[in-house]
Amino acid sequence: MKNVRVELGSRSYSVMIGPNLLARSAKLLDREEFSADPVVITNRTVMRLHGGGFLQALRRRWPRPAVILIGDGERYKDLATVRRIYDSMFRTGADRRSWIIAFGGGVVGDIAGFAAATFMRGIPFVGLPTTLLAQVDSSVGGKVGVNVRQGKNLVGAFHQPSSVLSDVLTLRTLAPRELASGLYEVIKCGAIRSEPLLDYLESRLEQVVACRPAALEKVVFEATSIKAGVVSSDELEDDLRMILNYGHTIGHGLEAATDYRRFKHGEAVAWGMIAALGFGRELGLLDDRSAARLVHLIHRVAPLPSLRGISLAHVRTAIQHDKKFRRGSVRMVFLPHLGEAEVRSDVDSRHLDLFLSRFLANPGARPTEV
């Protein structure tokens, strides 16, 4: 088992990463802060796949955990679900000494974290992320919240977990596209902060995709360490934290232009990174060889859904509504070198437009040679 410490003063916490953590959860969470019975928030899919063993392990220490099931999917990440969670919590006698376990992927983590942030003005919560994307991204950093009809994640809070257990064996039940979607975020972490992580992925991609425990533990640990480092220096996302959005400006645009239906989040980020690399080259950033290397690695993970038929106007509107758009120019992250990121606030939106119209028409063939 590996351990990543997220340093945030009095709200610091540990992310434990390894195989079989669910079975050891009673021991790993045996702390004063968690003396009352926990409230487990999860969904039917996660319960079916991993719930039996986990609850059995939990009951060794807490005889009567409450279990609250929410719908499986992004469309349940709303205020109505939060309200149902409050109601279930009151019904089961939860009070300010209660604590929440977010047991599932990103949707469960975001919504359970928001319930924890607001139930009786805030109670502790523990993340037990069961997808690669949640383990390397959303479970660390304290961003919690829900979607409203005006957009995604527009209501929420910063509420840091008390602890995170990333059991890499849960990743074995992921659909291949889900696993790939998380891997693109791992690649992003390497791209912005660690060339050695890219080297590792290049040499061991097959082991990772085959869910070998040691390989999963390695990539989850490295990506979590990178995210924890950034979050520790910049909790509230004013500046440094922006580099975690590499690939996300255009990625979000692609997701929104396709009504969040065509791409998994990571897949849109993958296309966003490829586009940002191409656009960065037009700005004279990153040498051709490094850019081609990263594009090649991204394409090796899995085939990406095509960009066919996506309207430039829709992508542009989404980018302009994005928080990264400020007063006519666009704020975007680029790579001056592999493993290094730079935020530029002065990206000319007409230049980006021109680039995107070419890119959408011809995003480049999958390269066979670097």
Add this chain to the structure above:
Amino acid sequence: MKNVRVELGSRSYSVMIGPNLLARSAKLLDREEFSADPVVITNRTVMRLHGGGFLQALRRRWPRPAVILIGDGERYKDLATVRRIYDSMFRTGADRRSWIIAFGGGVVGDIAGFAAATFMRGIPFVGLPTTLLAQVDSSVGGKVGVNVRQGKNLVGAFHQPSSVLSDVLTLRTLAPRELASGLYEVIKCGAIRSEPLLDYLESRLEQVVACRPAALEKVVFEATSIKAGVVSSDELEDDLRMILNYGHTIGHGLEAATDYRRFKHGEAVAWGMIAALGFGRELGLLDDRSAARLVHLIHRVAPLPSLRGISLAHVRTAIQHDKKFRRGSVRMVFLPHLGEAEVRSDVDSRHLDLFLSRFLANPGARPTEV
């Protein structure tokens, strides 16, 4: 104008107290953090009484403040109203650079503060409390939230304001019972922390009740300083902050037992203090003369609604559901001396029961002589 600093590290802020602050708000809030147009959350009553001059003043600096009106009264302090606030904010183009002004009493402050805590994961807000209770109590300390059908303030957050302007001239339009309700909380502040404040109230009560600006400024300043001192040492209410609940254990019980209809909050706290004094004397705390002095001051403010017909069983149930009830014994605040408070966690609930049954039957005549 007087200034109270609430020391909370990077979230420290100032409470400005004095007459005519509304008219000077553009100047007092001219800060980098408030560069976008504000969103003013208020209700029709406050708008009618104080809105004209305030908006005029505000427009000198921010040409297009948004104004969102919510219902006037505790029954509007719910999640449905928060949702309508989000919708109005999106409609007027609010984004993460926006900031909220909570312009009104406690309900407006709690709900606007909660909207600020959760809109786009938190934006700044400024309190402009227009009732005495809000100025001396709810506007300082960062407790924000709403009621749910299971109880009051059970969903919320800790979100500190960026600034508070307590314009004492707004208190002149308060109904006498509203003013009195706030004064009982001022008396509470003196009782737990400052005998000189009690001396001042004893000698100048008439000036305060007549809303003389200098007298109001003095009592709001002293009470705010006391609350700020407690909050600065103990933001999240684990221990010290509990002393602010003097009179509240029994007070909440009386409110709940009468469905929050018979008493204003401060009136219930006034009875709660009188009861706690009587009970404290049975425990050998506080000398008779000091207790009588405090009871006399409370009764001088205004007549209190009677306790007639209140069922002991209902009060007891409410006290036991209260957060101050822990494992069979009750946690209550007492005064060993005037100006000093002490939290006792081991109050025998049967003894409290016996005392309350006698107290409800005979709460004591208004004393005419100390």
